[in-house]
Amino acid sequence: MSIxxxxxxxxxxxxxxxxxxxxxxxxxDERRLFAERLGRIHLAEGCEAWIHAxxxxxxxxxxxxxxxxxxxxxxxxxxxxxxxxxxxxRLAAHGHPVSLAPIDSPQAVAxxxxxxxxxxxxxxxxxxxxxxxxxxxxxxxxxxxLSARLSDRSFASYRRLGRGFASLVxxxxxxxxxxxADHDRWLVLGARPGRTAVxxxxxxxxxxxxxxxxxAARRALGLDPERSLLVLGSVRPGEIRPLARAWQxxxxxxxxxxxxxxxxxHPRARAxxxxxxEESGLEPVRDGEPGGERWRWVDRTGVLxxxxxxxxxxxxxxxxxxxxxxxxxxPAARGAAxxxxxxxxxxxxxxxxxxxRAAIWIxxxxxxxxxxxxxxxxxxxxxxxxxxxxxEVVAAQRGATKRAVALLAGIGLWPxx
Numbered sequence: 001m002s003i004x005x006x007x008x009x010x011x012x013x014x015x016x017x018x019x020x021x022x023x024x025x026x027x028x029d030e031r032r033l034f035a036e037r038l039g040r041i042h043l044a045e046g047c048e049a050w051i052h053a054x055x056x057x058x059x060x061x062x063x064x065x066x067x068x069x070x071x072x073x074x075x076x077x078x079x080x081x082x083x084x085x086x087x088x089x090r091l092a093a094h095g096h097p098v099s100l101a102p103i104d105s106p107q108a109v110a111x112x113x114x115x116x117x118x119x120x121x122x123x124x125x126x127x128x129x130x131x132x133x134x135x136x137x138x139x140x141x142x143x144x145x146l147s148a149r150l151s152d153r154s155f156a157s158y159r160r161l162g163r164g165f166a167s168l169v170x171x172x173x174x175x176x177x178x179x180x181a182d183h184d185r186w187l188v189l190g191a192r193p194g195r196t197a198v199x200x201x202x203x204x205x206x207x208x209x210x211x212x213x214x215x216a217a218r219r220a221l222g223l224d225p226e227r228s229l230l231v232l233g234s235v236r237p238g239e240i241r242p243l244a245r246a247w248q249x250x251x252x253x254x255x256x257x258x259x260x261x262x263x264x265x266h267p268r269a270r271a272x273x274x275x276x277x278e279e280s281g282l283e284p285v286r287d288g289e290p291g292g293e294r295w296r297w298v299d300r301t302g303v304l305x306x307x308x309x310x311x312x313x314x315x316x317x318x319x320x321x322x323x324x325x326x327x328x329x330x331p332a333a334r335g336a337a338x339x340x341x342x343x344x345x346x347x348x349x350x351x352x353x354x355x356x357r358a359a360i361w362i363x364x365x366x367x368x369x370x371x372x373x374x375x376x377x378x379x380x381x382x383x384x385x386x387x388x389x390x391x392e393v394v395a396a397q398r399g400a401t402k403r404a405v406a407l408l409a410g411i412g413l414w415p416x417x
Contacts, residue, residue: 002162009164012131016105033085039102039111046117047079049414052101053124054083056302057327059090061124061147061202061401066094068405073417079116083127086301104129113139120413122146124202126154130161133168142413144174146404147202150185151324151346158189166190173413176404179349197407200400201349203327207394208305210335217310223296224289227259228312230377231336233304234265234326235317237272239341242320244280246370248293254378259289261296263304265317265326270299308334312383313376315339318346320369325351328360329397332390337383339363339372353397359390 023034049069053059059082066078080091081101091098099116102108109131121136121143128145136143150158158165169175169190177183178201186196211217215225223229232243240262247260262277262284264270274297277284284297298307308314314331316338318324324346328338332354342364344351354360361376363369376383408414 002160002164005161005164008130008161012105013107015103016107019103019105019108029085033088033100036100037103037108039108039113039115041079041099041112041115043077043079043097043116045077046119047097048073048076048119049122050079050081050116050118050120051122051124052081052127053087053091054127055087056082056084056090057203058082058124058127058147059087060206062091063094064205064401065122065124065146065202065405066096068401069414072405072409072414079118090302102132104131106131106135109135113141120144125149126151128158128165128169130165130168133171137168137171142173144172144176144408144413145186146174146176146199147400148175148177148186149179149182149201149346149349150189153324155185155189174408174411176407178400179352181348195411199403199407200397202400202404204329204394204397205399205401207329207333207398208309209333210391211309214310214312214335217306221261221306221310222287222289223261223310224259224291227257227289227291228377229307229310230258230260230373231304231307231311231314231331232260232262233308233314233316233331235262235273235315236265236321236323237269237276239317239320240273240276240282241280242366242369243315244277244282245366246373248281249370250374250377254374255292258377259291259296261290261298261307261311263298263307267299267301270297305330305334308336311336313337313339313373319343328354329394332359332387333394335387335391337361337376337386338390339369339376341369350397353393354390357389357393359386359393361386 053062078096080096080098082088083101102112113135123145124147175186175191175196176199183198219225264273274284283294285294290296308331314336316326316328318326319341322343325344329350332338338360361372363372
């Protein structure tokens with residue numbers, strides 16, 4: 001028995017006992033929903049599927065998934081959960097019952113299963129909470145992972161949990177993976193070969209189409225509609241300094257022709273990133289038209305897609321330092337030429353398919369980052385060629401949701417009426 005697994009099994013009940021008192025230590029906005037984290041929910045008729053997406057990113061896949069499930073079984077009752085409040089807010093827009101997910105303690109999970117009475121559990125990507133799976137197994141509730149992926153870090157962490165955790169993975173009714181590499185890793189974790197398949201990334205079915213009028217999109221954001229836009233999307237601590245140096249290495253006339261908007265990944269990191277910008281000689285501005293050393297600094301959440309729609313070039317953050325990267329297909333689908341750093345392990349498949357068509361520029365060094373900016377900002381023809389190739393890649397990546405639901409129906413995990 002793994003020491004890590006034994007320690008987790010011992011710690012989780014203690015977490016469940018202490019969790020109610022922790023509500024008083026949380027901010028008011030969190031406290032209002034804390035009962036949901038304790039598993040307090042009541043669905044009078046239960047639900048035919050509990051669908052869980054961890055956060056805002058994973059929640060984008062839920063809309064297409066819910067529609068495809070209902071196309072096969074009209075009128076089915078769905079319950080949507082997320083770990084984060086931003087993810088919960090995104091899920092609420094789909095018109096189904098929503099809740100924050102229960103913490104992974106036996107007490108909270110027991111309350112949740114009793115109140116929600118799910119007929120099946122569909123998890124997105126890498127959400128393997130042991131007590132959820134233990135309770136599902138004990139209650140005879142079939143569970144599956146859709147759009148399944150495993151980063152290097154998650155793979156190593158799960159393997160340390162040993163045979164006890166592997167038995168839970170083996171109890172999954174289906175593991176429908178994003179890529180062949182993910183498929184192989186899930187098999188190593190213990191997934192059943194006959195129930196493990198590659199279907200693609202469900203999030204790709206929610207990718208927005210290219211923007212028809214970028215000038216109008218820039219005007220709607222309060223930007224100069226006539227100057228091209230470089231968006232630094234989902235940037236994280238440690239990334240603004242190298243981006244600033246690369247920008248400042250460009251010829252001054254080229255910088256005058258462009259405007260820059262930085263969209264931090266996490267609200268809590270905005271102050272730190274703004275300090276990086278100021279220490280690099282930039283002036284972060286919240287309003288008005290940016291230019292030169294003045295970069296638009298975006299404080300709102302949920303607007304990155306609007307900025308990608310308005311951009312000709314997008315840098316995808318979380319990739320200049322070892323964060324794993326964020327989805328490069330999002331700006332590619334909107335018609336922006338994409339640059340990314342060397343740390344993109346969490347986006348292996350998206351990067352792979354874009355690289356095969358020379359539809360993304362991976363900047364592996366500060367010099368390459370500067371070269372990428374100079375080339376894509378200064379050469380409209382080269383930029384257009386990369387955009388055209390990327391749009392073809394995005395079109396080929398759609399359809400994972402339909403494939404996943406067809407497989408679920410084929411094994412009886414999503415019954416037809």
